Amino acid sequence: MIDSKTLLADLRKLVAALEKDIRERTNAVPEIRVALEAEHAKAKKAERTAQTFNAWRDDYVTQVAVAWVLACVFVRFIEDNELIDHPWIAGPGDRMRDAQEQKLAFFRDPDRALLSDREYLEQVFREMMKVPTLDQFFDKKHNLVWHLAPSADGAALIIAFFQRENTDTGALIHDFQDDEWDTRFLGDLYQDLSEATRKKYALLQTPGFVEEFILERTLGPAIETFGLKEVRMIDPTCGSGHLLIGAFRQLLGRWQQQEPATSSIELVNRVLKAVNGVDINPYAAAIAKFRLLFEALKACQLTKLKQAPAFRINVAVGDSLLHGRSPKSGGLQTEFDLGDAKHAYSFENIDEVWGILSRHYHAVVGNPPYIVVKDKALSAAYREIFGSCHRQYALVCPFMERFFQLAVPGSSGVSAGSVGLIVSNSFMKREFGKKLIEDYIGNWDVTHVIDTSGAYIPGHGTPTVIMFGRNQRPLADTIRTAMGIKGEPGAPAEPANGKVWRSITDLLDKPGTENEFISVGDTSRGRLGAHPWSLQGGGAAGVKQSIEACKVQTLDALFTAMGRVTHTGSDESYYAPKGVWCRIGFTPADTVPLVEGDVVRDWRLAAATDALFPYEHTNLSARAELQTSRLIRQLWLQKQQLKERREPGGTHEEIGLTWYEWSRFQRERFKVPFSIAFAEVATHNHFVLDRGGKVFKQTAPVIKLPADATEDQHLELLGLLNSSTACFWLKQACHNKGDSTDSQGARVTGDPAFDTYQFRLIR
Template identity: 45%
Template sequence: MIDATALTTDARRLVLDVEDDLRAVLSADSELSQQWRDRHTAALRGNRTSADFASWRDEHVTQVAVSWVLTTVFVRFLEDNDLITPRWFAGHGTRRTEATDAEQAYFRAHPEHTAREWILQAVEHLASLPATAQLVDAKAMLHQIPLSGRVAERIIAFWRESDDDGALVRDFTDPDLGTRFLGDLYQDLSEFAKKTYALLQTPEFVEEFILDQTMDPALAERPLDGFRIIDPTCGSGHFLLGAFARLVARWQKEAPAYNARQIVAKALESVVGVDINPFAVAIARFRLILEALKVTGETSLEQAPGLTARVHAGDSLLWGRDERTLTNGVDDGEWDFEADFSEDSARLLESLEPGQYDAVVGNPPYIVVGDAKLRAKYRSKYPKTAKGQYALTAPFMERFFELAKTKSGDQPSGWTGQITSNSFMRREFGANLIESFLPERDLRLVVDTSGAYIPGHGTPTVILVAKRQSPVDDEVHAVLGTRGEPERPAQAGDGVVWASIRDHTTDESFENKYVTVTDVPRSTLSSHPWSLQGGASPEVLRQVNRSSHSELREMIHGKIGFASFPGSDDAFFSVPSELRRTVRNEPYERPVIRGDSVRDWDITPEAWAFVPYDSGADPIELDSTAPWYRRQWPLRTSLSGVTGFGGKTQAETGTWWTWYRWVKGRYATPLSITFAEVATHNHFVLDRGGSVFKQTAPVIKLPEGASEDEYLHLLGVLNSSIALFWLKQNAHSKGNGGIGGGIADQQWERFYQFNGTTVRDFPLVEADFTAFGRMLDRLAAEHAATQPAAVLSDVVPSAELLTTAADSSASVLDQMIVAQEELDWFSYRAYGLTEQDLTYTGTPLGVKLGERAFEIALARRVEAGSETTAWFSRHRSTPITEIPAHWPEDYRELVQKRLDLIESSRMINLLERPEYKRRWLDEPWMKKVDRALRTWLLDRLEEKSIWFDRQGRPVTRSVAQLADVVGRNEELRGVVELWRGRATVDLVKALTDLLNTEAVPYLAAWRLKPKAMDKFRAWQETWQLQRREDAGETGLDIPVPPKYSSADWRKSTYMAHRGKLDVPKERFIHYPNAGLAADGTLQLGWAGWDHFQQYLALAGLMDDMIRDGASDETLRPLVAGLGEVLFWVQQWHDELDPAFGVNAAEFARTDYDQRRAQVGASEDDLLSWRPPAAPRGRKARS
């Protein structure tokens, strides 16, 4: 039996190799390339994509590569299980010999053929069999680009690999013909496809539950003959297999006279699947065919009847739904888009015609469509549901209902059932869905599955079951969530939350600590947002709302929302060291407040930005002489193409260098409250000006003239546990990482989206929270001043300094923890959840993590065995079950009263749990120290004196040379020793560790993988056209160059420094395979050099290597690097350089030509130079 995990890992690597090969084949075939370009143009015209050709091509090349590999997977499975007679690739014992013998005989007969033709022999055999012809029909993606013979050999060798005992590494033998492994392949075979299509398997226990709630009642009210069910998002076919099995069982029971083949034909006729992903369709077809084969009792596909799986590749949101255009109100029969490679328009139109299915089931994708044109196209097709920044959840919900039958005479209406993202429940795009669309449908069952452990589903989900008819009852049966899965179950289908759902959904009412089963008024579910919380939550929510005298919206000025966002983070966001070198204008270099930098009453900016706005928040004028202009010019076309909310591009507005969105009014006054829009807990902070806000940190402004105390009052109440509870009831839960992001093992780990629309409705009470806001704001500032980065900002680091800072930091944090406790307990009384005043009025003290009342109560439950939690271990705190004896007596008594109330009050018990209590999760102290010391050292190593010689000429340095510099500087050496934690340090090794991740190679071919060099050439073409445009040439159609992805870079650190737009943000330049032969350490340059200095430094390095005896072959990449930087020397230095007394551009051009001749290389030779391939090895299997 196959090892699914190992197969998926190995096959994923194989797919990447095949992709590279197919790209090369496509590029070399001009006719085929033009056909693909024509297809891309058609896709653009039909608004099915807005991607540039390279990105569109790569997406489809992935599909072709997967199709080639997956087809050989099918063949291997059939070979090992003797379902076909011939052998092509491998097998057991003599079967393996049969495969190699057959191959040899084939090549004797066809010596001109390659391994590709041998693979195609297997494809042709599948095409000749009625049962498998579908798998390799004309729409199969493998027909779109031929493999090279070399890579075909690699595929065949892959399947013939043996272990040390001679056994096949990949053995598919399985007496049960199990195909679950194909589900794993579907989900993980291609990382690109996984992200593009949001690939995610539906677990069998979920599929069975939904079929129980939809297919079974549908069959109960209509004849079996003619019954039809569809999954329009079928993926690898789990729902199709489940439906097929049920139909077979029904036919066997109701038509005992039918033979197996008749039953299979009837069942297959009833099951339909569609998916946008062609290889998902291939897998679903294969699995369904094998299930059908098993029912027929046949043991050979060659003897099997024609088994037609009605599974088709296509976009269910487009096909079969208003897909034809109207000319003067007349249907002209033309579609407003063209079929993609794998789409069979006739079958899709037939399968997706509305109103023909008795049951519609599935697990639709949860993602927001990234492609702007396709997103707009869906919006035009589904105006009722595709609102705002909608997720695919919304239009698919409408589509599911459309495909179901309507009630007509004796024909009952169809059923729909789906597990889907619950994002529509609370995010704005779901308002119309909930308040207009669903109230007109007969919603029968709502199940909150967000607390259940569903493998792979990091995104919170909900199950909806309905009929396509008007509502029948005033109530809807619901399973409400109370608590999440306490720990990851050994078997997902047996988790306590899922078991509660499975076993009690049909109960009239039921409640345990995980779910509440009840009937919910339909009117409640007709109001957005939905809250599907059970237990005490509804009671607490009613009390909080009842106690309110106003809402936040009445207190603030304007809307709560973003203040700005650049539209292209990579173009504007950076690090301070890079901005100091390139912008060189402090007012335009500002810290960026992002949501993830707002935590625990404080802001810790992790990014800075070039901000082209003056002190009045107005955009600055374009200045071609300014240093920042040189930084932004390479990005001009990319930035010009960014489209704003009004539909105009930045080019059309005439200010391509400014941010995409800038709300001047939100910078008009210095005071603002900002918050983390996406977080596990509520984090609101007072900002006093000087920063810029990204959209992930929305801004709250009070009316002009509002005092700081008014802000602090608001800050206090919004940071309370009451506020967190209310926000979580009304905000969208994002789970723990999204699709494929894992499971939120602990409920307090789940992320929520606290958007401005939700926050503005927060209920306010008359109580004054100012004192709490002021105290915690002050303590947060004191705490920030004790952090390593702040302490070391303007002094020489020492161990004593850091020890003192650590003690101070811990002390202030303890004070913040106790102050937050007082705020929380004050809020309970303020909102009427208790009449007792349980705040502390004694001498201020500190409380450590693990010592709060709710933590003592939690530790007691853990000790009693009634609860499990990762709270203490995850927060590096020690659980205690007794009140600390060293506390003052009056505080001990107060905490005891709090513990008593936690036990006696259902509402306080709910709030005094980790889900609603501040985590105070901080990075370990030593990590912060390490980062601060690294930054200090890197800043010092950027000093100009290191990177210029005594004559002012730029020079590269090896790490060995830098170690000499550091070794001679007592101060620098001491900080290196402090950073390494020991007195004796190998400076070369230490500096290598420090600098290795801070440098990016000088040459694109050293930075980028071969497949990404086409993108780099596209950028070069854009720059050439921009230069012509600057020279006055008009009518130029300058293409927006493609963005880079993480898969394009040779190292992840290069991507981290350069980003999607290849903007240099690193501190140092790396010269791989360069330097003196005897040195052997990294050769580096300074990223602070201008382009002419970069040219001179590289030329100087080349001269040093020539004197050292370097070969022409070794020198060629250096000359290629000179060629790349030459463009920028000509762009920015076409003038007399006063330091060197020459025209820099003219000098560099002449020098480059001489050096190119010196190494015997043409321009084309240098453009095509690539680093030598690293030796490949295979790890031994354990």
Template identity: 50%
Template sequence: MLDRSRLLTDLQRQVKLLEADLRERVETEPEFGDRLRAEHAAAIKAKRTAATWASWRNDEVTQAAVAWVLGTVFVRWCEDNELIHPVLSGPGSRLAEAEDAQTKFFREKPHATDADWIEHGFAELRRSDAGAMLFDPRHNPAYRIPVSHDGAKALIAFWRTRQADGSLVHDFRDPDWDTRFLGDLYQDLSQEAKDKYALLQTPEFVEEFILDYTLKPALDEFPLDGFRLIDPTCGSGHFLLGAFHRLVAAWHDQDPTLDASEVARKALDSVHGVDINPFAVAIARFRLLLAAWKVAGVATVDEASRQRWRMTVATGDSLLPLSRAQSIPGMDEQLGHQEPWEDVLDFADQRLLEPGSYHVVVGNPPYITVSDANQNARYRELYSACHRQFQLTVPFAQRFFQLAQRAGDDRRGSGFVGQITSNAFMKREFGTKLIEEFFPTIDLTHVIDSSGAYIPGHGTPTVILVGRRRRPEPDGAVRAILGIRGETGVPEDPSRGLVWTAIKNQLDHSGQDSEWVSTVDLPRSRLAEHPWSLSGGGADKLLAALQESKHNISAYGGKVGTGAVTREDDVFMVGEGALRRHGVPEDLRRPLIEGDVVRDWRLISSPQSLWPYNSNTLLAAEHPSIITWLWPYRLQLSARVAFGKTQIQHGRAWFEYSMFFANRYRAPLSITFAFVATHNHFVLDRGGKVFNRSAPVIKLPEGASEDDHLRLLGVLNSSAACFWLKQVCHDKGRALFRALTSQVGRTPVR
């Protein structure tokens, strides 16, 4: 029995060891270091990255280390389940067989190393065409930085580790061929990769739910011959596996006389996937491969090598078009550059990522913002909905629908689209264009507030969107699930959680309310304005009443916004003592207020911070004490990026704030509030402070008195305003917090 938790912990340690081994090879052996530097320079020139050499190199090292570890996992799984002869290890007598085979290998090739023996294991799987995709020397990161002899020896020894009773520590035997454990490896094998790519598995019950409302109706409408489904953010392949098994069942139903191998191949041909993470793609390919072999009754790699097993799952950035022929209106042509681990161009004959060619598009796009300046600028050029500091959920929302088949004038033949995504776009400013400009052009059919449900791993509140690529009916309605109450604890079985069960039971029944959610048919016009509020239980009606009677501050000449943004707070917010000791005069110091000191209707003390501006002109002040203090940080300050441009490209001095709004500072009276808070505690400030991005300010028009500010303050701190704010402001995840805190003292929280 495989101990998944121990396997993950042990493999994380192996990745770290291999990273050190591979990094040393890159730094000391020109054969590898020079080649990688050339590739980094090419990526910079093609504007595929703006990362420094050190950062880019570390990513490459991590990819290669993970590829070596995952490759051996694939070999170990296959040898334990007798798909290949033992190479690395195996239970019982198979371990001795692996050791004997290795001894024979070295006798025949005396100059070979342990790394060569591991690659021999890779070659065993490469004998089938699908296995060749897993271990393609052109694209697999493992071949880009070969592991050293000592590193390979340690990795082999790890797989041969025994327990006290003589059995192997890690035994992969499984008659059911369940590969879900690989999803955990994909998600957690490398913390650096997890942070960069926002790795997150889609739980099976969520994947099944989305396929029920996309793939299921699509199979009723479109013929199986030529059927096409894609997950452009496929990760470890959950949606692809779920779709594959449904397509297998559909082919069996349509033609029971078909050979099992033919059914498996036809289902594989219909399933496409792309992900930017090479080891996610490797896992997705491996899982799909084993699923197809299981359906076809394949028992060994020798048997598989006699049949065609091609999978259309590629490594690459699915937000980029592959060619002018595949370009989307308004998008420029492909950059002509492909990273070494990418292979999307190898699938041109499968029309991979061809806009308007898919009957179903499903997925769970990453929820992160794009920190790389070149990538950020590229996505802004390609996707009209990208706005302000957008999350990747925005361009992917557009891309999903662009890949789907477009309906004709009669609205027939349109592709189905389904995704679970962060709900931040609903209320944060970056979602404005997506909601008001893009969504009105497509037919959203279902909007489901899933933020109250307990979805493992999803600390970010989510929403499920389902729709079709066709012109919407102007007077039509959108079926919506509105949240009332979140889970009160962590359910033993998340697929049977109270909120999730209510969503499943009520979605097809408009007008139905429960303790957890409301089901309504919303007028399409209600979803054409930003922000969205998806609160049920009568909250939507009260919100509508408040919206009718509310008055906008802007109508009276007031403005709301940030006072300043440094984008390097630690450099500027250093405290009065440090600034005084370095000779920074008083007029170049100011309290820089952050949201966490705006609490309980007052401003708690905030550290004195460097304020590099002239008190009279409010222009950047190049004082010697400022330059002396900031000089060690000049490179990172110059490279600060705001809206896709560096500090210097914006025409700002390297030593000043990334943004400083002089007009908001000039008027002394301000009402400030915390950007993130549990309730409304607005505070009146009478001047002399600078307000950071986490503590925005409300500025009334010139001439407004202190009494005017106090009257507004009373309204803003009222219960009515608190209710309204909870409906229109982004929820950071109170349902998950309640669920986790309810378990304190009973279940470990990670």
């Protein structure tokens, strides 16, 4: 019986130990390091990465460690469920003795006497490749276990892990027997096996009830429109394969109803041909593929792998945003240019990826990552291909483009493919979403926009929205919208039966209905064609429109600048709690009060931090006498770190700054005394008048009026910005970050007082 939680906790420790082992081996074996450096150089030249070698190597080592662990997990699952005749690594009862005999027999061969557990595991993988359908899991060309291996001690650690027994009962600590062949535990491994990988790829499983909802409104209509024989679907960000498995089951059920006399193997092969997935993460794709294999085996009632035909599963490792055909710039994508695959990592089956990503699909579904890409080379590559990438964009922008581009384009006499996805709702109000909304979404036939930010969706610590549409010009003048009124009051025992989620599923097809959690209606397409979006129900959107209709002028007509005053690039070098710098000998001229967002509250601010001030107070130029002052002795301790600070234009030296000054100093904002500061992230609007002499971080931006504006003019604006009307409007126009007290499910809660907003788009 699989204990998923214990297995995950123990495997995380094993992965960490293997990472250390393999990393040390990359340093100790020159041939390995040279090969990795060459691979990194090729990737960097092709602009697949901007990471340093060490950072890139560490990511690669993590993938290798996970590949070895997963390969053994696959073998163990197959062994314990007796899909092969005899075990190779371990097994319950007598099968443990059989596995140990297999290992002893391997080393009895005189030619193998000096080999180690590493070579034994490699032999196990070669044996798996001989089993029907398993060759695609242990492919020598693309599986990382063949590209880099742990040391002999590291391999011994793996075998010892899977052979561990309870000292009291003699039973295996990790038994993989499961009468139902339930592979969902692999989804848990996918999400949490490596913390570094989880953060890098924003790994997140799609709960079953969300997957069913999305497929019901995409794949279902696609089957009705195009027919079972024609329909094919794709998840371009398939992760551990929840949506693929849901699609497999739905399609197989339809085929079984339509052709009950046809053999299961024939029907399964048809379904596998129609189900496609791609993921950038090698072990995500491996898990998705393995899970689909077991769905196929169960459907065919096959209990031994040697009985199975060579099922081909269309899941590949690759970057859905870089590989395959590239969309032309613009909104609706009906024609494509062949892109140029400049580079492929060794674990990417580029031919298979291109085969999948160069077709159109009748249903395109997914849960794309919500993150902002940190790798500058990748970010620039995506920006070059996808026109919706604007400012510091999140991945929702290029992926939404890609999803619609992959759907069958509709035209006169040709039906369009359906798209369904759950994404972060950050694009709705943050500045980066402006181009996506105004230049792209308006050109697609978006049919539904559903605010799910108040629904309790396990694991989703980010407010989300579900969208449905078709790859064609808009047909209707309205879009069905489910707008949030109140979030889930608490964590429901069954998230699928949460009050908000049930409201969505029960009311979505009933426009004009409302309860205490959501309101459903048909919103004019024109209203959703302008950024930002407001999906607040209960009449809030209408009130926002009424406020805007009464405007006399816009805020940007009143002020000359808005934003932070300082960005040091190394806060720990310059900042200290109030009074600390003075106590160790610095004069008042050496420091300046620093204002952060959490001290801007209730019409007042009280700076709790002092910043070292490396500038002349007269003309605000970098202080020349710094070279002989106490400041230099303090900052000298971090000189190398300070010299290496980078801005968009390069290092300090490259952009003409001294090594000791701040990375950015908005002198004009500091020079004019009056400022209106506000807390960038807060539950309510907090605007405060400041009369000068302070600097402000990004968390406490300032509004600057013209230099000749009087104090009374500042106070007039301050009163408006702190009013309840402004509070209401700002909450409609700015991004709701949700309730920070719960990162596991609902982010917009039953009590709006706990929701925090990012007050940035106030112009």
